[in-house]
Amino acid sequence: MTAPQTGTERRQRLKNLREAALHRPVLARHLSNGFNGRWSRRQWVQASLFATLGMLVASIVPGFDVTPVQGLQGTRQSMALTLPPLPVSQSEATPGDSWQVVRVQPGQTLGALFQQMGVPATTMYRILEQPGARQALTRLRPGTELAFDLPLDGPLRAFRFDRDNDHRVELTIKPDAIVENVIKRPSETRTVVASGEISSSLYAAARKAGLSPGAIATMTGEIFQYDIDFTDAQKGDRFSVVYEQIWREGERIGTGNIAAATFTTGGKTYSGFRFEHEGKVGYYTADGRPLKKAFIRMPIPYARITSGFSKARKHPVLGRTRAHQGVDYGAGTGTPIHAAGDARVSFVGWKGGYGRTVVLDHGKGYTTLYAHMSRFGKYKPGQSIKQGTVIGYVGSSGLATGPHLHYEFRIGGVHRNPLTVTMPPPEPLKGAALAAFRAQTGPALARIQQVEDIMYAKVEPASEPAPAKADKKA
Incomplete structure (x- = not known):
């Protein structure tokens, strides 16, 4: 059994405990031991650990402060949601x-x-x-x-x-x-104006402007075919077309007739207006002259000339020198041959060295001859045909060394060079017909002018202010 401690012993023991506590190492003192103004790597790791633990505790502890509310009483409300409609076939069986x-x-x-x-x-x-x-x-x-x-x-x-x-x-x-x-099904016809300027090709510009392929073909192949070579259309050339659109139930279903068209190339503007005269529909210039010429110079479009009109030429088969009173167009066998103008079929058959031949009578002393055909078109002598009708096909019948068309143009029985002869001008509209034409085409021309004034208006450069005059000294 241990003897009780005296007061002196207790005081000595407390003194020893205090000294031991003062010399006991603590974390702060340990961290500061050896500190020379810069933290060591170990000190940085310890500081980062304590900072991370502090942030984690701060984020977790507030969540325990929320006290769940039990037994809250409130008014409940329901909201109707719109559901997708049922397929029509699943709707009520009511007619219609x-x-x-x-x-x-x-x-x-x-x-x-x-x-x-x-x-x-x-x-x-x-x-x-x-x-x-x-x-x-x-x-x-x-x-x-x-x-x-x-x-x-x-x-x-x-x-x-x-x-x-x-x-x-x-x-x-x-x-x-x-x-x-x-x-x-009722339809509606609207008259609209399409205008465009060529940047790459006429077809691309016309399609971009809204013209259908059929309308483009009418403009190039019917209205302006006699005056404009569209293969030479260049960038900057422009066109405007007044035409009909057919609409049904808010949808465009087709296009109708071209009422008017203009084409500007090389600084010159050509125009064509649709007009019906004496039961025939055609296109006319602004002054009432038909755009359709009485004759086309080449019965085979884009064909090459192999022998021109001359007074003396050595015949390739006979070997004799004699006049060549026509123009030869080289083309492959079976190429279509077109009538140069409105005419009555005068002759169809074999004609000596000409081989299979067709002769057309255009009236007023004008006739044309087409020779060396391989076969004829579907018509009979005495039948009236329109300009451009296929009257036969290229061949090498008769005295011919190869497939080609021999074409002759005669006025009063005299041979003329079809490439240089002055063609008879078409008869212009006169009197009441001319007045009706002008009344009909005036609004179309005004609409074209209005659209072009907007699309191709020239922006005038801003004029610079005139310099101020210097004051004259007295």
């Missing part, structure tokens, strides 16, 4: 409320489409038996619209399709019969 319009996809057949809509093939065959239905429905093009009246529970009630551009057919399907209702 379940039409489904579908578009024919590329490669899709009528049978596949009916199967897709859940309509039996027997119903499809009944529809095809209707007048005009088979022709319209068996030649479906991609994008064609067909409509099915399908109730929720029941067979097909009605079917709708377009017989042509102007008529829509609606078939009501009954168990014992099909009732047809043909609906006239």
Whole structure:
């Protein structure tokens, strides 16, 4: 048993404990031991560890301060959400409320489409038996619209399709019969102006301006073919066209006639206006002169000339020197040959060294001859034909060394050079016809002028202010 300590011993023990506590190493003192103004790598690691622990504690502890609220009482409200609409075929079976319009996809057949809509093939065959239905429905093009009246529970009630551009057919399907209702589809004609400037090609510029390929062909091949060589169209040339657009139910379905057109090239503007005179439709200049010339100089467009008109030439077959009273155009066998002008067919047949020959009488003493054909066109002597009609095809019949066309132009029976002869000018409009022409074409010309003034308006450079005059000294 240990003896109780005296007061002196207790005081000595407390003194020893205090001295031991003063000499005990602590973290702060340990961190500062050996500090010379720069932290060691070990000190940096320890400081980073304590900083990370402090941030972690600060982020976790506040979460324990939230006291869950139990038993909150409040008013509950419900909100109706809009659901996607049901397919038309699943809507109520009320007549007229379940039409489904579908578009024919590329490669899709009528049978596949009916199967897709859940309509039996027997119903499809009944529809095809209707007048005009088979022709319209068996030649479906991609994008064609067909409509099915399908109730929720029941067979097909009605079917709708377009017989042509102007008529829509609606078939009501009954168990014992099909009732047809043909609906006239009204269309609207709008007159618009398209204008453009050539940057790469005429075709590209015209398509960009909204012209259809048919309208471009009319402008180049009918209106301006006698005055402009479009193969030489250059950058900066421009055109304007007044034409008809055909609209139906807000959709443009086609184009109509060109009422007027202008083409500016080489600093000169050519114009053409559509006008009907004496039952014939043609294009005229602004002063009422027909754009269509009485004759075209080349019966074969873009053909090469192999022998020109001359007073003396050695014949390649006979070997004798004699006049060549026509122009030879070299072309491949079978190339179409066109009538140089409106005419009556005077002769068709074999004509000595000319071989297969056609002679046309254009009236007023003008005749043309076409020789060495391989075969003739579809016409008979005495028949009237239009300018540009194919009267035959290039060949080498008669005295010919190769396929070509021998073309002669005669005035009063005298041979003339078709490449240089002055062609007779067309008869201009006169009197009442001219007055009607001007009244009809005036608005079209004004619309073209208005559009071009906007599109091709020249921006005048801003004028610089005149320099101030210096004050004169007295």
